Amino acid sequence: MDKKTVRDVPVCNRRVLVRVDFNVPINEQTGEITDDSRIRASLPTIEYLINNDAKVILCSHLGRPKGKRDLRYSLEPVAARLSQILREEVKFSSDCIGLEVEHLADNLQNSGILLLENLRFYPNEEENNPHFAYKLAQLGDIYVNDAFGTSHRKHASIVGITEFLPSVAGLLLEKEINSLGLVLEKPNRPFGVLLGGAKVSDKVKLLENTMDKVNFIIVGGGMAATFLKAQGYEVGKSLIDGSLEIAKMLIEKVAGNGVKLILPDDVMVVDSINPPTHPINVPISQIPPDKMIVDIGALTITKFTGVLEKCRTVFWNGPMGIYEIPQYSEGTRTIARVMSNLLATTIVGGGSTAEIMTEMKLAEKMTFVSTGGGASLEFLSGEPLPGVSVLMDKERDGEAVEYIRDQRGAAL
Ligand code: 3PG
Ligand code: MG
DSSP states (O other): OOBOBGGGSOOTTSEEEEEOOOOOOBOTTTOOBSOOHHHHHTHHHHHHHHHTTOEEEEEOOOSOOTTSOOGGGOSHHHHHHHHHHHTSOOEEESOSSSHHHHHHHHTOOTTOEEEEOOGGGSHHHHTTOHHHHHHHHTTOSEEEEOOGGGTTSOOTTTTGGGGTSOEEEOHHHHHHHHHHHHHHHSOOSSEEEEEOSSOSGGGHHHHHHHTTTOSEEEEOTTHHHHHHHHTTOOOTTOOOOSOHHHHHHHHHHHHHTTOEEEOOSEEEEESOSSSOOOOEEEEGGGOOTTOEEEEEOHHHHHHHHHHHHHOSEEEEESOSSOTTSGGGOHHHHHHHHHHHHOSSEEEEOSHHHHHHHHHTTOGGGSSEEOSOSHHHHHHHTTOOOHHHHTSOBTTSTTHHHHHHHHHHGGGO
16 A cells, blocks of 8 residues: 555654544444444554554544434444453543543543544534534544545545644555455456345446456346346346446446356245245246345355356455345355355455354455445445545655644644
């Protein structure tokens, strides 16, 4: 990565404002964090800062509270979990800007940790409002972006803030960019991309950008219905996301590039998703008009497995069916197990795919599990991530140090 990292700037005795992605899944009924992988993923940066006597100020969003203070989206339980993991006190501030939190930040001891309340309680965060960014910047001497999963968002705590503080990458951000970058630059072949999830539209750019790099594109999940329909199959009541023409175009392009597009041969269908019923297995040529696809079928699992086993690199994003409902999760779960046994470089895009791997305790068997869902798709689509572009370039040595000296003068 050609950006400066937290290792390239002096942090001892400084207030280091770290944007993390602590957007963890929380059980609505119990309020419990169901997967703390994203918290653990930022531990290298946090521990580096503690060990180097920095004052650590963490900020994040959680969920989509739509610019309002809604305590269902409070980060307070995350402070408790982080404290448990680190076995250190983690202070919590019930606001992310203002005098009170400025006071807390100023009085933090070296190696102390403070987590701020959800940035998205202010609409200004998502609007990339410069005044909000400026207020946030008051809390730190240095800014560190460790929120890979949010770096595709042009938000105040990701982009705007870099106008006001010397800005460098955290160790997770660096690891993500390096690991995903390797897949794009030098994949061992054959290289397969396994895609699922609901929408074709989310994956178009990725498909277009990787078309000349991949050998197989394997499509399951809800988006397979659109591809099947584009090929003239009846898909019943399955959801088509308005990307039919795009799917047709992709099918043509794939053929022109010599890439093999692998689609299901059979699927699992039901009358309606709720209440869950036992799905039936039908070939794709016999999907009844009154039914909808909820999972890939047994023949397809075998077919996908055969292709995956040929690959030396696989990138996987998106479940093979409606995996949240146990009756419709067989395809996703079996493919997850297949992925874990491949003798290949296996990369899992974040979001729900990463959660499945963690829940099935298979994450450690992957070469790399990204913490970013949308962010990893955008990165692999060849898009520069807004939150990464704005960080200081590596070759501009000394600049960050000078900047901090200018700002803090004799204090250093
Ligand atoms: C994610 O979970 O994808 C990131 O935390 C970004 O969240 P967002 O999609 O709500 O912007
Ligand atoms: Mg997202």
